[in-house]
Amino acid sequence: MHHIVVVNARAGTVLEAGPEAFAARIVAAFEASGCTAEVRLVHPRDLDGALSLAIEHEDCVPVIAGGDGTINGVLPVLLQADRPIGILPLGTVNVLGRDLGLAGTLEHQISALCGGEPVVLDIGSVNDRLFHSLSGMGFFSLMARQREYARRRFPFSRAVAFVVAATRSILFTRAITVDIGVGAERRLVQADAVLVTVNSFEGVDWRRNRLDGGVFEVHILNAGGLYSRCKAALSVVSGRWRSSGNLTSFTASEVTLTRRDKRRGHITFDGEVERKAGPLVYKLLPGAVRLIAARERSL
Structure with a gap:
């Protein structure tokens, strides 16, 4: 071939x-x-x-x-x-x-x-901006920006760059107030981060068992300052983030996120960062893409 x-x-x-x-x-x-x-x-x-x-x-x-x-x-x-x-x-x-x-x-x-074998992949869209895995605000968007900074400062080691980016993100993150809408329900949260994933991730290495599960999973890192962010980071490293008291998660097929400060905030899309204002409407495109995977067809 x-x-x-x-x-x-x-x-x-x-x-x-x-x-x-x-x-x-x-x-x-x-x-x-x-x-x-x-x-x-x-x-x-x-x-x-x-x-x-x-x-x-x-x-x-x-x-x-x-x-x-x-x-x-x-x-x-x-x-x-x-x-x-x-x-x-x-x-x-x-x-x-x-x-x-x-x-x-x-x-x-x-x-x-x-x-490999062909598999189908769900895709997410945010006001027509596409992403294949992760989109977030707060800590996660800052982490993506800090990673680019660290890469330039420490081009000789990706590991060092990652540690520097994570440390700076934990220190410099500031809480945001977000209006989260799922259908007719609304909740107002103060969070250090909000992350939307295409289907559900598991474990210490953040892997998806299903790429075509047909849902978003929304993760809210509760605002609690430096101590809370450090605990959350340790839970991710240890693989126990699902049971962390600092993290709230739920699934939905569509979700709307609105920053209450009405500013153009930084949003990350698969590691790429953009500034966006207004309501962010997350919609799912089920089975929209076909890729070749080294796993079974029933991903």
Whole structure:
């Protein structure tokens, strides 16, 4: 099977290895797995067009390579695709990649991709802004911004950058007042963070057992200051966050979040941060995208 691999040329993994060396590594890994590949390194602004062209080649398997933010950016193209698309996760967190069973070295990911099966993925939208896994405000949006800051300051170590970003986020988060609407019900909460996930995450590594469960899960980190945020962070690291008294969770098929301060707040979409004002209406697009996963069809 021949693959056309569209790669975000600005991804950190590509820049560290060098574009030509990275492309050669991809080709060699596909050949080692009994497949062939053509690598197209493109600037982030050209990813949509390059992926669309790859999808038009019906005798090839189109693959997009990049982190969660890269996949987020091409979601409109994935929605229009009439067949499964492969993913090679090249980011730091790779939430979607892990859920698809694509982890480990690049060679392991490519081997898994060559033997993968199509699965369907629910997609979330926020006032027509799409996301595939996570969207949040408060601590979570600050964490995404701090991660970019830490990457620039500590390019030699992703682990150090992550610790610095997490520490700064815990220290600098300020509580927000949010009006949460589910159907006719309304609740007003003061929270350090509100996170909306497409389907339910579990465990210390935040994995989804179902990608097509058809629900949002809303997590509210209660406002309690530095001590509360530290306890919540420890519960996430230990995998006991579901039982944390600092976290309230519920599921819904549609939810509206409105900041009471009426300011344009920072919102994160799969690690990408934007400023948005007014009510944020979260709607689910069930089974909207087909991807290739190294897991069973019944994800």
